[in-house]
Structures are given as structure tokens and as C-alpha cells.
Amino acid sequence: MLALGAMACAWPAAAAPVRVDAVEVELVSEAAAVVPGRPMRLGLRIRHDPDWHTYWRNPGDSGLATRLSLDLPAGFQAGAIEWPAPQRLFIPPLANYGYEGEIVLPLPLQVPAAVAGERVAFAGKASWLMCREVCIPGEAEVALELPVQRSGTAAPSRFAGLFQTADRRIPRERLAVRAFSQGDTLSIGVPGRPGGAEFFPYREGFVENAAEQVLYAVTQPAEGVRLAVRLSEDGVRRLRDSGEALLDAASGIVVVDGTAYEIDAKPSAA
Secondary structure: OHHHHHHHHOOOOOOOOEEEOOEEEEEEEOEOOEOOOOOEEEEEEEEEOOOOEEEEEEEEOOOOOOEEEEEOOOOOEEOOOOOOOOEEEEEOOEEEEEEOOEEEEEEEEEOOOOOOOOEEEEEEEEEEEEEOOOEEEEEEEEEEEEEEOOOOOOOEOOOHHHHHHHHOOOOOOEEEEEEEEEOOEEEEEEEOOOOOEEEEEOOOOOEOOOOOOEEEEEOOOOOEEEEEEEEOHHHHHHHHHOOOHHHHHOOEEEEEOOEEEEEEEEEOOO
């Protein structure tokens, strides 16, 4: 018991990545130090073996979203994971929403104005589902220790590039769109003339995740495009039974010409 207690207090300056089956995970920081009173970001770094994937907040037709629970020092507060837009992962006849390769799932951290000591230790527990032809649940204890910098701006860490890559896929703005449903089609009206658009729903069960999403040019009632997304049988029933279900079905993000936006949908008459 004494040995275990000593190990628990011996926080490494840079905790080693944890390897679990086909995935390597690690708690990382965007900055190389903690500056009292300055917000920062931690993140769960995930490196997948080739052809393996983990899941977005809505996993699609199967799977489980990745989770990270942090044990923070007194005065620190963590926000929710900032989810980068996923990719559709096709496993015919199904499709899932997730990530391959190497990614970081960032989360914001509020740092108190007063931080005791010269180093700060963070710990947490990550859990995920990794899949290729089979799916394997994984979990790991993760830890990170950072020095305290009393003034100025902390230098970027060696993982800052992963945070920048994630930022390019995180929806930072809301996009006003029009939503309409008819039969088994949910139509999302997007302004402008983008060359491509893809919808990722927050709510499970409303759409056929593997179905082709088709983009049409429109001129009425205003110039823009219409992204046609096929509803599932359950989605058709839910929209037929409740007028409020339309906004639930259209809740999510849309990636327009490579930029992700959170949808701010309003019902449309046509």
C-alpha cells in the first residue's frame, strides 16, 4: 500500500501514452505550461492503427462516443469536449460517424487566478469503442503534469499542431438554415452557392446515415442550395407525429466547403 501511495504522488513531467489494443491514447495540452488566470485547453490524443476508428458524439448506426472524465486540481474547471466534424465511415449497409488516424479531442479549461506550487497535475479516465471488422471497448487512466508559468503567454506544446488541425473541423459559428421535410426527405436550405455540403446529425435515429446526401441549386424563396437527406422510417414517423421533431431532426452540424458550422434551423414552408 505504501508503494502504491508513492506511485500515485509521483506525477511524471510527461506521462507516457497508453496503448490499448488498436488505439494509443494520451492526455495532452495545447500549451507547454499553466498560466494562472489564463484559459487553456487539454485534449485526449488518440492514434488509431490503420483502418481502425473511434466515434463522434453521435456514433451513427452503431458504436459509442468517446468519453473523458477529468480529476482536476482545486479551482480548475473543464468544459465539454469540442468535437471536430467526423467523417462518415461506411460499413455497408450501415454508416458510422467517427475518426481515423491521429486526432485530438480538445476541451477548454478555466484556470484559477491563484495556482499553488510550481507544477500542476491532471488525471483522468478515458473510455472508447474501437472498431474495424470487430469492435473492442477500451479504457485507460491518463495523466499529465505541467509547469506553472507566473506571467506572460505559455509557449505552444509539441501537440499544438493537433489542436490546430482539430480547430479547422470544430464548428465555431452557427449557420442560419431553413429546414423542411416531405415524405422521406429532410431538406436543409443553405445560403450561397457552395460546391459541397454534408450534414452530421446530433440526434440518433432520424436519418439514414449511409444514404447519399444530394445538393441541389435553388432560386426560391432565396438563392442558395438544398441539401437533401434521407429520413429513416422512424424519422418519418416522428416528424409525422410531431411538428417539433423537425428541428430535432435538423439539429447538428453541416460542413460547407470544408468548414464546419453548427446549424441554427428555422422551419420552412417549402
